[in-house]
Amino acid sequence: MHKLGVTAALLAAIVAGGSTAHAADLAAGKAKAEICAGCHGENGISTTENIPSLAGQQDQFIQWQLVYFRAGSRKNEAMQPIVEQLSNEDIRNLGAYFASLAPPKSPPDNEADLSKKGAQAAMGRRCASCHTDSYAGTKGVARLTGQREEYLTKALREYKSGARFGGSGGAMTDVAYPLSDEEIVALAHYLAHL
Template identity: 75%
Template sequence: MPLMRLRLVLAALPLLFFTHLDKIHAADLAAGKAKAEVCTACHGEGGISQTENIPSLAGQPDLFIQWQPIFFRSGTRKNEAMQPIIETLSNEDVRNLGAYFASLPPKKDKTPDADPDLSAKGAQAAAGRRCASCHTDTYAGTKGVARIAGQREDYLRKALHDYKSGVRSGGGMAAMADVAYPLSAEEIDALAHYLAHL
């Protein structure tokens, strides 16, 4: 019997160790909120952007948010306004920001669809390009994949053009370039309109 108990204790040790590590590395939402104050000028109060070509961050998946500073740090993504901010962030800040923005409710579009015909074309393009296979059926994103439902229309349009031209790289670059490259300007407009009004 004592040998059996010893085996159970030894088997449980790794579990106890990794459970303890999770607690050590758990994100701090209050710290994330405090750090996010610098983000408000561009990305808006509560992570809802009011600025042209600047994405909303509220409701984005935690890992997606965490990856973006890493891409900026490495130079894979480039943005003059982001660079000085990214340089001040520790890995802990990045983890806290990811958890904080993921905890916020995404933008709820209260305006009616400005152009139902354009949205219908966008829905067709989204289905044809299999956008849901990565971004999920509701386009809410998951893990390291962006939430695109309800994102700013101008930002979605810009991101698709950037992927198409190769200006934007980073996570999902190969998949996004493959999707965006064959899109016409009209399809990009339709996709951006459709997704922004979801």
């Protein structure tokens, strides 16, 4: 079976395991998340360049990303040794824990013209059709509002280049590929300051 197919099957099993019989344990998630704080910040709010905030992120989205890292279909040297140690239960607990936290507050927007260009790019690429009108995400789709601006820029560039893939069959690659770098910068600015 193709590596992505194996990853998808594993993910389905983990998420399905999150039913009432296997409800996530927030206290266990919080305890397991202590190692995450070194990069992703206290309470899941990153203060480190190019490291995303996890607080308020969608539960299933967190689970998917952890499975992708653990399966090796998403690569990051710092994440690899951590995710290799995570059980499916750990992944469910971490997803629930980070989703339960208050998301980061968006910084003040001092570049209204750049945000206007970013809003146009978001509308033109129909970002709200997956990420919702408030860009808070849903289920397996990432929360974008209030995310670190330079991280959003990095992620969009990775999707554009094909270095990173999304969980919905390459939708993000299709969306990001035609974006100019100017549009990527504007879009990241707009979303980070919502």
